[in-house]
Amino acid sequence: MPYSANLLTLMSGDAQNVANGPEASEDITHAIEDLRIDIDKQKALLQQLHSNVEKNFQCRAAGSRDSDPLVGIYQEQDAWLRGMIAAVQQRGDELLPTNHGACQEIVCRNLVETCKQLEEVLAHVKSQKQDLEEEKKRVEQWLLEDKEVGRELEKQIRLASDMENTSKKKIKAELGGKYKKAHEYHIFLMQKMIEFVSEHFAPPGAEKGKQKRHGIGALDTTGYAHLLPLYSFLEVLMNRCFEVPHDPYIQLSEEHWSEYVELLLRCGIVVRHPNDSNLIKLVAFHL
Amino acid sequence: MGDLYVEDAVEYFTNPHSRTATRGNVPLSNALAAINKEASANGLSPDSITILLDVAASSRFSDTVSQKLVKCLIPRHTVSEDAVVRAISWLCTNIPSSNLQALIVRWILLVYDLIDSKDRLHALYGLIFHFIEDDTMCPYICHLLHLLTRREDVRLFRIRRLLNLQSRVGVQTYISGLLSIYRLYYPNIVSLVMSGRRKIFFKNTDTAWAQVIRKVQARANAVQRPITVQVPSLAVRGTKPRHKRAKLQLVPSLQSAVDQTDVTVPTDSIQTSISITAGMKLEQIHTFEDLLTNVDRLELPMQVAALLRHPHLQHLLLCSSDRLLTTRLSYWLHHTLQEELILGNGENDAVRELLDMVVTFTDFIQEGVPVLDDIIIRYLMVWNGRDYRSHVLQLITRMGMMPFSDLRECILEPLRQIYCSSSVYVKCQVLYCLLQLLTNYSALEWVTPDPNSNTLPLPNTTSVFSPKADTQALALTTIQELIAYIDKLCVLGLTQERDHAFLMHYTLSYMELASTLGQRFGVPLQQVVSAFLIYRCVFALHAMAVSRVCGVICDYCEQYRMMAKKAGDAGKQEGWDFIVNTLNGYTLDICDTLWRSKAFSFHLNPKRSTMIYHLTSADAVARTRVANFHTAFSLLQHPALMGFTQSFLKQQPDEDRSLGHAHKHRGKLLTHLQERHLQGVDRFIHTFIRSKD
């Protein structure tokens, strides 16, 4: 099949060139003549077959709304393949023309073509080889590194088990240091907060003239001595949140000024218990 | 009524005594016009922007004027962070109208990449977050937060606020957008179902405005270039690359969990997690030696995907037992590739760079990443066969083991369609990919069972990503079916490409691999390369094919002998008869053709089941009218070897130069071929012909 196809293209496309070329030989002219006769025969056969087809076959639409088109398609395909197999078996082998000149021409062309292709292959294989060598180097490097990491880790494990006792002390000291630092920072932050809150959200007892916003300052000053200042309120909430994380709610009582509760709720700093409006908790900002 | 200078115009706006009325205020409209003109021509300096933004945000002038002013704030080079921070603080005062507020946020979004530093802006994250309750600003605020979000900003209460908001206003793309970046940082706490096709979370409403800014920037940079060496806006990107780069390059740059040197956290030692020793910053690891000495002290980066960028750190992943790491990496890869590969349009360099890294990474860990299989399978459905071809094919070679029916459906069929309708070079690439896949399957997924135990062996490698359930049982069937599939593809390709030498080379590679799978990986021999391919090569026009196919037959025989020896008394396995017969048929035919000058000798033993007999008929041979067809493909006359025979004969003494004489020097000719790297023929003859003349 490939040879005959080759030949066909060869003859159809280049028949003129071949025939008129300086190397045009008897053989080639003969070959072309043979081929023409062959083509005419094939054409006649084709026409006959086609009229057969027209007479005997009805076309069917593949798709219809009610049936699966695939069934029809596969049936058709099945029939077609069977036909192909039968045709191939019947046809037997296809050969190059026996005409010497034509044969030579074909083989020559094929050889030249193959040479060209082989040169491409060679270039490709060379570059591929280079790539592979690089990859090999890379992988070897990885392997080396991997081994080193493994060795190092083993060493560390040994060291760790050796120094278990000494390191315990070290950890303790280190953690102690960290704790101290954190504690200092905590106190610093708390102080800042107290300053800020006392200045801007003073309890009604310590009212100053300028703090009339948030509706806090305008209230009567007497009778509020028992109220918690806002920072203490917040502190209670925070402590609860961290010390009893599974139940961070606190019970509202008289010492919690309702204005503060309202403020905190509005700003989304605390939330009420879904079932008990007397319980509130700090929103978990740290999570 | 002449044009005002910008300085004067700015002065007008800052002067507390200027009239603020809009109606009939000629100086005001003049000043506005001057600023507008300058801004759209050359842009404004950072200082002017700071001043004017302050004026606009303070709403000292009427709303229209303020809005016009904001529209004019087109930066020549950069915007100072100060200006933005002040604008945010004005937003908090409720003095600007809500339209003006929204406009200011839109402006911040537009110039976001030009802001010279973002740390102070980021410090206001919590504050900005509160603006999401404002319906007008919400989309823009979400976008801004999306740009600003760092890992430490993702907090449970924020997620709750967003979800509450979502339940109030419905699912909005901008809220999903912000949540999606939260999820990127903490996939475990943000459970969010994203509809697949939504890629664009934030609409670019101000395209015209953005264009003006771009134009002005381009012009300013062009002017600036000859004077100063470094273009200011580029310098900004160089010094503060984090966000810009993350967006451009997909893979985040390194930022260790230990090191949170943000200005907002002055005492970073407090933030340190409880490790035995103080953690090393990942940024300090530059060489492999650094890694080695600090291997136990390193904290993995907060953005695990950054590992892809740093080959040294990938070692850490290998020795880490933390499943969370691989889960996060998987999640990140899935998310990013889904966005960029499946929902993205066309090739771009960023994705190519990412894929490069992923491929190197899979090479490094010597296994595929399971989520990638998923992505590749989905991508293959819409793949045009060209985009990212080499990457896609390389990732396919790392596919996990799966039942053959799935493999065929999801991988092989799409590849076959590409294969059939592409050039010979693409065919070769596809074939090479499948051969690699076959190799990887055989080397990594298949483990030779121990004959003494009944249990299935454990894979001899440990997996970085959690291994899929028991693929061992599948492996053998899938491998065998894959071989058969590749065989068919080769047949198809060679027919289609008329035995193109390139494809022939890869077909031979396939044959060489298939014939040595037993020796190399212990995969049992269950089938042999199809006759079509063998004879295609034996009668090829070039020596490469002839020699290599001879080698393939030798390899097969060795493999068979090895297996027969191993099986020993256990007896023959099912299907061996067929293999033996087929191999014998090939061998006899090649011997007859190359050595015994008995090619196509059907009459000698019509019952012999050699393959040539099946493929050709005596009648056809006769019809060729070739007189001496028995010798036409012999060692001396084979079209593929003829050239070598010629060169060989030329080296011989005169009396031996004719073909007739050459027959007795065939042994020497074999050596001659071997010297030209055609060992296959020599090996074949040595293996199968005992008495060699």
Next chain:
Amino acid sequence: MAEILKYLAKLPTPLTAVTLIVGDEGAGTLELANLLLQQITDYHLRVHTATRLPLPEDGAASRPNFDFVIFLLDITRMESFKQTEEALQYVDVAYFHGRSCLIVNGAKKPDRWANDYSIVEELANAYNLQIICCQLEDEEDGAVVRRRLTAPAI
């Protein structure tokens, strides 16, 4: 049943491939036709286009045999899908083994897809059609499609 597009209704012309592109207006039928005609092939390639099937009766006599049918749909528009679905009903079953394919235009703009990809896939599977996804206006993509459609058969 004359309206069905029949395979081998006429004698095929030697060394010529006649292709019919069926796609509604706006699906890129003409672009595809022009693309195909740019390809250098070692056979003559003729391309016909139709916006819908069945083809009108009156031109039937002058119409050649179609060797290959390309169904083209624009995935960003639902009508395009509908029209293709409709057209598939009027095609000879003989076309559905290797003589037709489905080109999905607009595949690279998933954000604008009018329908899910799976229904396109279902349609293709129902008719044994090979799908080629592309973005025809994208030059390189077009070239890929062109090459794939005109690749030499066995």
